[in-house]
Each structure stands twice: as structure tokens, then as C-alpha cells.
Amino acid sequence: MRERLDEVEARQLLVRETAEQLREQIARLTEQLAAAEGTLKRLEITRETLAELAAENGIQPPEPLPPGYREILAAIEKAEDGLRAKDVCQALRLGTEPKRTESTRAKLKRLVTRGILTEPEPGQFALTKPTPGTPEANSS
Structure with missing residues (x-):
């Protein structure tokens, strides 16, 4: 016991x-x-x-960016000449399956619509460069 x-x-x-x-x-x-x-x-x-x-x-x-968009912008910022949707997927390690690529492409297009990105040629996305006289250009 x-x-x-x-x-x-x-x-x-x-x-x-x-x-x-x-x-x-x-x-x-x-x-x-x-x-x-x-x-x-x-x-x-x-x-x-x-x-x-x-x-x-x-x-x-400006409206705040939804989740996932900041990462996309960071990936594009690192690229000098912009990126394609598939390149963004690879940079973010999302996978390159069509559903991932198309989802990312839709987000990239939304960023173009908001004026944050440009599409200098079809399918290629780059950061919008500030124009002279705008607050963004004057802060550099």
C-alpha cells in the first residue's frame, strides 16, 4: 500500500x-x-x-488591401521588369496549377484597376511609377 x-x-x-x-x-x-x-x-x-x-x-x-495582396506587391517590387501571374505564383511558392495562376492573375488585374500596378504588355504586371507632381513622386 x-x-x-x-x-x-x-x-x-x-x-x-x-x-x-x-x-x-x-x-x-x-x-x-x-x-x-x-x-x-x-x-x-x-x-x-x-x-x-x-x-x-x-x-x-485608399481602401485597405485584402489578405495576400501585399505579398504579391512585394514579389513584383523585387522584379525589375515586372512579372507574369505564373512568375508571381512561383515567387510566392503557391504552385503553378491553373487555378492558382488564374486566381493570382485576377488579383493582379484588380491591382491594375486600382492603379497600383500597370500592365505594360498583356500578361506582364509591374508597379505603377509615380508621375511628376504627385505626392508619391515628391516624397522620394
């Missing part, structure tokens, strides 16, 4: 240690969560302030 009690006590000690480690992890994660929520709140306030300032100046703020 004593042997079984010792086993139970040993297991209790092990579970207590595990519980304490988990409490410490929870405390660390709670701090990280609070920090992330604080950052999100500040970013939200910044976005609202910029939208208010833009409205006061009669400027329509």
Missing part, C-alpha cells in the same frame, strides 16, 4: 510542477496578448485619425 501512495505523491508533484509551468506560460501569454491588443487599439486610432484628416482635406483614403 505504501508503494502506491508514493506513486500517487510522485504523480501529484509532477502535476503540480506542470500546473505551475502552465500558470507561468499563461501569465506570459496574457502579457503578450495585452501588448498586442494595445498595439491594435493604437493602430485603429491612427487609422481613424488619418481617415478624419483625409476627409477634412477632401481626400478619399
Whole structure:
């Protein structure tokens, strides 16, 4: 009987240690969560302030890009002469199956429609170069 009690006590000690480690992890994660929520709140306030300032100046703020578009822009930015949809898929390691290529091509076309990209020749996409006199050109 004593042997079984010792086993139970040993297991209790092990579970207590595990519980304490988990409490410490929870405390660390709670701090990280609070920090992330604080950052999100500040970013939200910044976005609202910029939208208010833009409205006061009669400027329509740009719509935020949906997920996946920033990665596409980063891939195209690295290429000097622009990229084709298949090249973007390869750069992003998405695979080059037709459904991936066509989905990426649709996103590229949307970016052209928004004036972020140009299509200098059919199927080739490049970043839009700022024209002289625009704020983007003057900030360089």
C-alpha cells in the first residue's frame, strides 16, 4: 500500500510542477496578448485619425488591401521588369496549377484597376511609377 501512495505523491508533484509551468506560460501569454491588443487599439486610432484628416482635406483614403495582396506587391517590387501571374505564383511558392495562376492573375488585374500596378504588355504586371507632381513622386 505504501508503494502506491508514493506513486500517487510522485504523480501529484509532477502535476503540480506542470500546473505551475502552465500558470507561468499563461501569465506570459496574457502579457503578450495585452501588448498586442494595445498595439491594435493604437493602430485603429491612427487609422481613424488619418481617415478624419483625409476627409477634412477632401481626400478619399485608399481602401485597405485584402489578405495576400501585399505579398504579391512585394514579389513584383523585387522584379525589375515586372512579372507574369505564373512568375508571381512561383515567387510566392503557391504552385503553378491553373487555378492558382488564374486566381493570382485576377488579383493582379484588380491591382491594375486600382492603379497600383500597370500592365505594360498583356500578361506582364509591374508597379505603377509615380508621375511628376504627385505626392508619391515628391516624397522620394
